[in-house]
Amino acid sequence: MCNLYTSTTNIEALRQLSRLLDRLADRAFFNEESFDVYPNRFGPVIRMVEGGPEMVRARWGMPSPPSMLQGKDFDYGITNIRNTVSPHWRPWLSPGHRCLVPVLKFAEPDPARKRPGERTPDAWFARPDGRPFFFAGLRTRWTGKRLAREEPATHELYAFLTTASNALVAQVHPKAMPVILTRDEEIDIWLRAPWDEARHLQRPAEESDLIILPGEKDRPKLP
Template sequence: MCNLYSLGRQGPDALRAFFQATRDATGNMPELPAIFPNTAAPVVYLREGERTLSMMRWGLPSPAFALEGRKVDPGVTNVRNVKSPHWRRWLKPEHRCLVPFASFSENTKDASGKAVPVWFAFGEERPLACFAGLKVEGWTSVRKAKDGETTDNLYAFLTIEPNAEVGAVHPKAMPVILTTDEERDVWLRAPTSHDATAHCSPGRPWRMRRWPSPPRTATSPRAGSDPSSSRLCPPPTTRRRSWSSAAATDRSGHWR
């Protein structure tokens, strides 16, 4: 389950250009080196036929059975079973969105048994990509007890069986990634959920690499941030490397 991802240094200008968004409602969006559940992040969706960029809160409404005996709904971050009646109602085009990311993480364990994020991206430069997402606007619930009842625009993204790179760390699932503008357009516009999800096949050969997170230090105070995306980290190298060769990395995933 992916519960942490990053936009690194990618700001609104880069997002508008990459997603060809003609409307931008993100306002003064900060850098987002670490995006956690129940926090706000940008998504792209169609509004009156135009791609629109807006901030929403990560975590769709939970199914009723998950809320039994609970007063707070923290939301569901990853959607796997799209055949469930709870999710089927939100598979229509008006509820679909794109979730921009530069890298995402899955947890592994270090020698002491402590969970450590391992980051996945399409390159050391952390180029933009996106997940296939769903959104629900104007949902009223109690997300945090201290805030009481709030009305929010919410999102989450779909997951499928992982490919080889992600499966080596997290064998249960990985986010659905849309790699071409055609895939992104189909996801946003396809009239039926069957057409929209036809490309969401398991084990797709996305060529990705991974980086273990460095230990938390005084110069890297945000636990879990992508080490190559934080403003506090040195900028990523621009030297190009062979992205498809497993021999280019050691067993920890670091470049040799």
């Protein structure tokens, strides 16, 4: 599953992806061209509020099901969400909890090639024209401990949906890929439509929407 991607807060580039983002505010603490995002670190997400679209910093990893915590008093979080029929995810499927996760490229490890202790991504995927796109994300505000060494705090959290791999991603990771939004109508549906309509976006991207980046198999190891 995807546990590393490169994001952007280039406001003008993101505005060009959807008419809904025309009013996306240009804030001084954003507007970076690109940066890598890792689990339980901070990345930008776009949510809809009463005044229009808003970009905020959030921590990657939605609350885990209680059964996965095994008595721990901290929750590292779930980064990829597949089973949207689970009662655990049901409270966060409404438009008020959906968000867009800006992406320039994402990494997928090949399970067949992974050796014990190895965390180096095998391939990176991007749009053929290099433009940004979005993962279909879910978000919430949560209070608790994210790491054992941290004190409880209130966090803005997010994760994104995954689905079956298309033929291109399956060359590297056959089980799953992120749910990708590239078209204006998809973005509109994801942010504003009821779940009965939005759930149909949980599908593999068209193969023509992605390429495997050449020379990207030797990117730096994850920390």
